Amino acid sequence: MSSVREIARVVGVSPATVSRVINSDPRVAETVRRRVLEAANKARYVASVGRRPTTNIAFVYTSQPSLGSTYDTAILQGLSDGIELMGLDLVILNAGRNRLDHETYTQMFMRRGVRGAVLRATADSHLICEQIASEGFPSVVVGERFANPRVSFVHAESRPASRTAAEHLIDLGHRRIAICVNGIPDSDHADRLAGFRDAMKARDIEFDDRYAFQAWARRDGGTQLIRQIAAMSRPPTAVFITDPITAVGAFNEARELGVRVPEDLSIIGFDDGEMRYIVHPAMTAVCQDAVAIGRAAFEVLHELLDRKSATAVPRKVLRTWFEVHGSTAPPGQSATIKGSRQTTGQSRRKSTQKE
């Protein structure tokens, strides 16, 4: 296959120099570095230890707080299943911190014996993902959708389910409907916003821009949101919050301020785990299966590694779905309506509050 010595022969340089380039030794001349890297990429070089090729798969996160959300944990879980089954190893990398100055991403991976990477993208790491893809390194992105045809990704299509969610609110009789997306709007949140607008447009409801909110994907993001809503002169009667932890924060603050859910405010959240069940009433939500996304990411990566030639860029689109629980109801209704069954809801709320 392609070895350090092979590349050295092609470029007309010693194996030591090739090794130095791959390990980002700063002493090697710029022109030589470029020539070596080009040859290494062209030969689809993968490191070996002894005669055995390396078998590391990297989970790469870019921004700091990434590792920590339920989404990331679930992805890891889904990934590790397939990885272990194939006898590969899973390493965790921080693209920002692990990369040396002036180092290619491919170099960073080769240095660590990484064969393929799952990139955990956020809105501000689009460039990194596209860079890695354009370097030709086998990689698949989770968490973001890309127009760039070179980027391979796994994506949960949340636009249709978001539209269904918004239509559910409209069907209940809501007209003043708010939406709250992530402070740093990524493509997922943009999709959810788009689905929301689809519904509004289809049902001929004009959308008041004062009802468009942004919040950080943290608990206090939801806190702020509810405070803003509560302070409005004509507050919305329903809100679609496109992030799980923000939605939970909103639930809490609504209680704090005496805003009843769903009587005073219907809330539709977003869930990738089981957040929707740990609030009360259980949260009506657009849902995705993050573990499945992790599994799919491995499958795509596996395909990417297996194939010999550069065929089509593999992608996978999963579905999201809409689940009705107890946090949505017709607007301005009191307790009398609460016994009514929702369409697909499993919520069995009993009246613990007596108004």
Add this chain to the structure above:
Amino acid sequence: MSSVREIARVVGVSPATVSRVINSDPRVAETVRRRVLEAANKARYVASVGRRPTTNIAFVYTSQPSLGSTYDTAILQGLSDGIELMGLDLVILNAGRNRLDHETYTQMFMRRGVRGAVLRATADSHLICEQIASEGFPSVVVGERFANPRVSFVHAESRPASRTAAEHLIDLGHRRIAICVNGIPDSDHADRLAGFRDAMKARDIEFDDRYAFQAWARRDGGTQLIRQIAAMSRPPTAVFITDPITAVGAFNEARELGVRVPEDLSIIGFDDGEMRYIVHPAMTAVCQDAVAIGRAAFEVLHELLDRKSATAVPRKVLRTWFEVHGSTAPPGQSATIKGSRQTTGQSRRKSTQKE
């Protein structure tokens, strides 16, 4: 240092055979395998790739559902900080699945170029941890406490804070106090139970064994718990639930069944993240900082790797603390008492329910 060839020379065998032993090649004779392994352990062999020693740190989990809890995520977060700073790599391993038949744990690690391991222990993986420690492989356990003097671990001492928690309930006037520990009782949960009993004993309250519950560390564990309590003829007026997700499940089911928290039932939970804030009322809880545990684990491991001789086994004990929020109150009280400030509580509950 110690190389494959060095060990081969000592044992009187070829380097190839040593490599085969380390990689668990089934073809090598049993007697030879034993001699080689003994020599490798004695020489504190660490794998290299080329002339560079490997620098992998493994996060090892043993049981399947482990990776996925907030605790594990937080540990990973704390770990990765130190690991990246030192230029090491973090790999995720499943001890159960990755180990080959008849393979030593040390072999499993050497095969992967792992230099040190953080072991995520549960109640049923004590043997594995002790085995790894007794093999002399640099490792530190999180999640469990060990009597075995060979095992190095990081531990959050939850007995004193649990005692304080129980005393808080007693001070509020509770006498019928229940406790719910994990279905598979590990040392952490045992400590919390012990602290609970300490308080009962110190205040001369006889403990009714019917008030000792066990539940799975899942949401429905809490569900079952509350159902059992609600069905009792003389139910407890307070319960200490030693697991975060169980506690949250209990909160939900209490609402479902119309059991008011804290009026009908005071709940003290356990929290290693910010679970206590995402329920309502905010949960009075014994708390630990799981990210700090991860950081400490790395420090201990680092110390373990750095030292040359076998000195004392490093351990680290962190503290847990008790936080009063809104889920505890005097027993049998109605809304009139609810305005009273708790000792350290930040809870600013407002009466959203009107009884």
Add this chain to the structure above:
DNA sequence: TACAATCTATGAAACAGTTACACGGCGTAT
């Protein structure tokens, strides 16, 4: 300008681990 000192980039060689292949010994079948 001449010359020494230093620095820089690179190659040769030594060394790390792994595996393909060869081979000797042992058991078994014809």
Add this chain to the structure above:
DNA sequence: ATACGCCGTGTAACTGTTTCATAGATTGTA
């Protein structure tokens, strides 16, 4: 008795990395 096959191990060839040496360039100094 001989042939065949299997098992265990060593040799050698092949990974990648680093130390050391060295040619060439650069810099400092008289």
